[in-house]
Amino acid sequence: MEDVLRPLVVIGGSLAITLFIGWAVDWLLRRADARHPETPLWDRLRRCRLPLQVTVCTALLGGSYDKTEAEVVHEHGTAIGRLLALVLIAAAAWLAVRVSSAIVESSYSRYASSAHDPARVRRVRTQVTLIQRVVAAIVGVVAASAMLLTFPTMRTVGTSMLASAGILGVVAGVAAQSTLGNLFAGLQIAFGDMVRIGDTVVVDGEWGTVEEITLTFLSVRTWDERRITMPVSYFTSKPFENWSRGGTQKVATVFFHLDHSAPVEEMRERLGEIVRKSPAWDGRDWNLVVTDTTPSTILVRALITARDPDDAWTVRCEVREKMITWLRDAHPYALPRIATAPAAQPPQTLLEGERGHERRGRHEHFARFEDGLRKDAQGPGRGY
Template sequence: MENVLRPLLVIGGSVVLTLFVGWLTDLLLRRADARHSETPLWGLLRRCRVPLQFALGAALLRATFPQAQIRFVQEHRWGSGQVLTLVLIGASAWLVVRIATAVVESTYARYATATRDPARLRRVRTQVTLIQRVVIAVAGVVAVAAMLLSFPAMRTVGASMLASAGVLGIVAGIAAQSTLGNLFAGLQIAFGDMVRIGDTVVVDGEWGTVEEITLTFLAVRTWDERRITMPVSYFTGKPFENWSRGGVQMTGTVFFHLDHSAPVPEMREKLQDILRECPAWDGRDWSLAVTDTTPSTLEVRAVVTAKDSDDIWTVRCVVREQMIAWICDHHPYALPRIATSQALPPPRRPALADEPSARTGRG
């Protein structure tokens, strides 16, 4: 009878205690979240319940499983203990990542509530994202190292590796030069405020929005839903256009190539009417002027403004479409003309009677 009750008491007691602690922790966090609704920290910490239970359960079983006196466990005592140790290390790393993520996300949420500047908000969002990735990477590396060092054979290998750390460091630095360069470039982008998540950029002639920034690569979503993935070192070593730098307001231009008889004053009035009826125009500024001329055409430039890059594209398309339609309907003569008739040769000049050659007969 004791052979049955002892394992049930040891294992069952560990499981019951683990579930009770998880339930109690969740209850306390729920009450704290209800009392302090101004911060989402306590609600986010409730996500830690599962890794907490795994870590606590693994720790209790690791400490009490020898008292269970189960034959299979006794025969494989080292293996059972090693498995529980690995579970404990993995669950602890999982718990650390969840806690760090909750703290970072709650800090960003409070900052987003108190800040109205979109540029600062995107900068903080980029930094928060990279901080989370750094924490996950560090916790994962430490957890894997701890798991490996829990094996006696790996401890000997680890001591040998520490003895030759200088040589290994040089070799690893040369082999992973590009990877380390991208890693430091990612940190430089995050805290140097060069480019942020949500910024509108132009890279290699492609226009898009920064969708994701990691420690090694950056993803840009183009207007046609394509994703351009490039190493973050590209943005620290090559020039690129950042349309959101210093603010999201945009100024755009629309060019018209017309005949020299184009009614520029009437076009200026029509542009103002078009912009008044365009919801995407922010009302900041507009203008229309002749910027260049050629022997056959007149270059007219319309300048419009909008609150962001998406709206400036809409305003430019609306102005271009409606202005051309208005010119075709009311001033078709202003459209550019192409001469298709055959050019006439210059007239031949007749010889004069009083020229010297005519009088002397020279030649």
């Protein structure tokens, strides 16, 4: 009977203590969140309840499993102890990642709620995202190393591994040159403020918004919902357009090719009416000028300011559509006219036409000559 109760007491007690600690921590975090609702840290720390319970339960079992005096413990005590140690290391790493993520996210939320500069908020968001990934990577590497060191064979080869670490480092550096380059490029982007999550960029002729930045790659969402994934080293080695850097305001331009008789002054007044009614115009400035002329047309440029690239695209399409409609209905003469003429005939066709004309001319000449001979044979005064 004692052999059955002892394992139940050890395991049941560990589970009971684990559940109590999880409940107590959750209760304390709820109290703190109720007292300070403006601090998002307490609510995010509640997400760490499960890894905390796994860590506590594994630690309690690791320290008391040998007290059960069960046969399976006597036969496989070493394997059970190593298994519990591996689970404890993994759970501790999981808890560390969750806690660090909660702290970083809460700090970013407080900053974003009080900041007034969208560009600076996007910069902090990019840095926070990469910091989370770096912390997760470091914790994962340390946890994996600690789990490997629990095996006696790995401790034995540790000395030889350290002795050859220099050679292995050189080989790994050469083999992973591209990966390491992207890794350092990602850190440079995060803290160099070159590009941020949410920035509008133009890369390789594609216009889109930066959606995700990791330590090795960057994802751009285009206007037609495509995703372009490229290494972060691209942004540190090649030029690209960042329309959000220094502010999101944009100047939209629309060009019209019109006839010289186009009413430019009336077009200017009509443009003013269109932009004043457009919600995409930010109210800063607009104008319309003739920027170029050719022997057949003039080039008229309409310039409209907008809050961001999306509004710039919208107001550009709106102005182009309404101005063309107005010109077509009210001033059709202003639209460019295309002069047309009969198509030139091929040289072979012209040559055949000339030959046919010569043949018809010869036939007519011979007909008149024969008619004259016929009249002369009849004699004077005949035929009248």
